[in-house]
Amino acid sequence: MTALARIIAARIRATGPITLADYMEICLLHPRHGYYATRDPFGAAGDFTTAPEIHQMFGELCGLALAQAWMDQGSPAPVTLAEPGPGRGTLMADMLRAIRVAPGMADAAQVALIEASPHLRRMQQARLGHVQHLDSVEELPDNPLFLMANEFFDALPVRQYQHTDDGWAERMIGLSDEGLQFGLGLPVDLPRPGKPGDVVEECPAAVAITETIARRIAARGGAAIFVDYGGWNGYGDTFQALRNHAPEDPLANPGEADLTAHVDFAPLAAAAIRAGAVASAPVPQGDWLLSLGAAQRAERLAAAGDGGAMAALRRLTHPEEMGHLFKAMAIWPKGAPPVPGFAALRLHADHA
Numbered sequence: 001m002t003a004l005a006r007i008i009a010a011r012i013r014a015t016g017p018i019t020l021a022d023y024m025e026i027c028l029l030h031p032r033h034g035y036y037a038t039r040d041p042f043g044a045a046g047d048f049t050t051a052p053e054i055h056q057m058f059g060e061l062c063g064l065a066l067a068q069a070w071m072d073q074g075s076p077a078p079v080t081l082a083e084p085g086p087g088r089g090t091l092m093a094d095m096l097r098a099i100r101v102a103p104g105m106a107d108a109a110q111v112a113l114i115e116a117s118p119h120l121r122r123m124q125q126a127r128l129g130h131v132q133h134l135d136s137v138e139e140l141p142d143n144p145l146f147l148m149a150n151e152f153f154d155a156l157p158v159r160q161y162q163h164t165d166d167g168w169a170e171r172m173i174g175l176s177d178e179g180l181q182f183g184l185g186l187p188v189d190l191p192r193p194g195k196p197g198d199v200v201e202e203c204p205a206a207v208a209i210t211e212t213i214a215r216r217i218a219a220r221g222g223a224a225i226f227v228d229y230g231g232w233n234g235y236g237d238t239f240q241a242l243r244n245h246a247p248e249d250p251l252a253n254p255g256e257a258d259l260t261a262h263v264d265f266a267p268l269a270a271a272a273i274r275a276g277a278v279a280s281a282p283v284p285q286g287d288w289l290l291s292l293g294a295a296q297r298a299e300r301l302a303a304a305g306d307g308g309a310m311a312a313l314r315r316l317t318h319p320e321e322m323g324h325l326f327k328a329m330a331i332w333p334k335g336a337p338p339v340p341g342f343a344a345l346r347l348h349a350d351h352a
Contacts, residue, residue: 154262
């Protein structure tokens, strides 16, 4: 049993079963034993590899999309260029290099990183030099906001509900003789249709964060792009643990594995529209990158001697790789042109 498992078990003995959201938050962010507080989880030596770590073209194309949105909105200055959950700082470094093609944007951009892990903050500082670190999106400067979030929402705590013969009940984590185990709490009033055995997930933190970002963009201008794996109004248990690039029981080694769940983009789009901004439907990552010129960029890099460019293009865009599992969604102000590669979602705020 890990040190964090003992801490969680003691809490359950003292106060009763905990929600899945509580479990995820403890496992990922405990200040001493939490997953992100104790390690570099990225790359071949870590537990997973994100798109920016696969190849520079991903971050370059993200930066160019935000740069075009900046020019389409009149090249405001100053602006905040922000990233929540910025990992090693690889994506931001690639975006900063790419936005230099937009005259004046690099000078106008003030970089802000939203990062909870002191360990990762040090890595980002070493990679990027002096940047502003924030604890939450609420602390972002009151400027036009251009924000990129890649594999950020999937790590936010989710709550799970399972449909029984008596309706919906929240899935909880308690104790058995073998250790941590799932169980069901009391019935809850969940306004979703379902049949016995169905599982749905909700991520209140993702909705609140999206609404904060969208409200800023609606009021001050800017754009946000979210890229993550997930779908639209989905059903099913997507909670998972990844360790050494392989799945494992998410209750087996608290604090030692990455915990994630698929992102439901529907409530995020609804939150953005409620906040007064325009939202897109999610589009497959591969389609979005190809619409931005990923194939042409890979060919140019390959011709210049980048031997991994074409393999990276396939991994990022092919339907059997990351191309369809991962989706991209954008937010922009009313009256502004769409962010490149996206179209406005026809969803009314009163139905959100």
